[in-house]
Amino acid sequence: MARVVTMVLAGALLAACANTVPHPEVQRAKRDYQAALDDPLIDRKDSLQLLEAEKDIQRAEAANREKDELGVTHYVYLADMRIRIARLTAETKAANARAAELARERPSLRLEARTAEADVATARALAAEETARTATQRAQRAERELEELETRQTERGHALTLGGVHFDFNKTALKPEATRKLSMLAGFLIANPDRAVLVEGYADVVGSDPANAIVSRGRADSVKRYLVANGVAADRIAVAAHGASDPLQSNESTEGRDLNRRAQITILPPGVSAADVAAE
Amino acid sequence: MRIGLWLAAALLVLSAGCAKPGPSDQAIARADYAVKQAREAGADQGSGALMRSAEEKLARARALYADKEYEEAERLASQVAVEAELADAITRNKIAKSHLKDAEKVLEELREEAERRRRF
Numbered sequence: 001m002a003r004v005v006t007m008v009l010a011g012a013l014l015a016a017c018a019n020t021v022p023h024p025e026v027q028r029a030k031r032d033y034q035a036a037l038d039d040p041l042i043d044r045k046d047s048l049q050l051l052e053a054e055k056d057i058q059r060a061e062a063a064n065r066e067k068d069e070l071g072v073t074h075y076v077y078l079a080d081m082r083i084r085i086a087r088l089t090a091e092t093k094a095a096n097a098r099a100a101e102l103a104r105e106r107p108s109l110r111l112e113a114r115t116a117e118a119d120v121a122t123a124r125a126l127a128a129e130e131t132a133r134t135a136t137q138r139a140q141r142a143e144r145e146l147e148e149l150e151t152r153q154t155e156r157g158h159a160l161t162l163g164g165v166h167f168d169f170n171k172t173a174l175k176p177e178a179t180r181k182l183s184m185l186a187g188f189l190i191a192n193p194d195r196a197v198l199v200e201g202y203a204d205v206v207g208s209d210p211a212n213a214i215v216s217r218g219r220a221d222s223v224k225r226y227l228v229a230n231g232v233a234a235d236r237i238a239v240a241a242h243g244a245s246d247p248l249q250s251n252e253s254t255e256g257r258d259l260n261r262r263a264q265i266t267i268l269p270p271g272v273s274a275a276d277v278a279a280e
Numbered sequence: 281m282r283i284g285l286w287l288a289a290a291l292l293v294l295s296a297g298c299a300k301p302g303p304s305d306q307a308i309a310r311a312d313y314a315v316k317q318a319r320e321a322g323a324d325q326g327s328g329a330l331m332r333s334a335e336e337k338l339a340r341a342r343a344l345y346a347d348k349e350y351e352e353a354e355r356l357a358s359q360v361a362v363e364a365e366l367a368d369a370i371t372r373n374k375i376a377k378s379h380l381k382d383a384e385k386v387l388e389e390l391r392e393e394a395e396r397r398r399r400f
Contacts, residue, residue, distance in 0.1 A: 049365075084366055085369045096376045096380075099380040102383040109391060112394050113397055
């Protein structure tokens, strides 16, 4: 009797064991299912596939209990497929959402591109305008300054009259009264780098021609030195000596001779360099 | 009265016979529908191998059903349905990814253009 009871108990235990031995494929499918449930990308609420997968896993477990190996394989296959579908669908949804987001960004970026282009165009126009304006302003200012320097328009440019007596007899040093206009000229030349000057020295009729050539040359050089000392580049100043030729006044009187001892300065038109006139 | 009863019984038997078309009929209809849906989504191009497998299984399921192998036919039909649904999902996923790639490319080009114009 006791033997029979033991045998029955053992049989029952074995049966229980057989019923609860989990199928490895079902276990794997369960883990995959759980992982899908935990995936934040997959919305559980609208994943009918996951709901179906859960049912398939339950059916696979039931088939396992009934030792229906084919049934286990079948339902695990279905569950696997549904989990894959759920993942893919969630991925598709995310990709579509991202694409829609990018499409919304597009118009603003297009506008940005156009704005950037417009900005550059505007900046360029402003710069061109500014250049034109400053060029005009500079030319107008130069004209005004030339007026202040009391120049006269000649065929070679603007002739500058220093005023008063420039040099003492047989001397090449500038008299102080002549330097007032010269310092104004230096300022003009510094402000207008595109302008050059021609300085021509003259002598009165007193003395020999070679001596007058030397002294007239010395007077032109004096003016050049003065301008250079006041900041004007030497290569912007052309010098020439004319001796006693081309007197302004009659050499008969002292006053006349005083005015004939002179330096004549011509402000050359824009674009004409000192080298251009020195070559003549 | 008697005739009426007999008639009712006969009708019941007949209707029961009609209503028992085999348990897998619905499964086959569902599978057929899923295959058609997938084909509409372009799955023949998007997931050709899976579609061919599904169609081949569907033909086998129909044959099994005709041979009254209902359980086997139903299982095959449910496999056909999930395979077609997977083919559908793969196809839609491919399309979405390609659209996203295009959108990213367009945006990248616009960004580069804006940058180029800003730099003159």
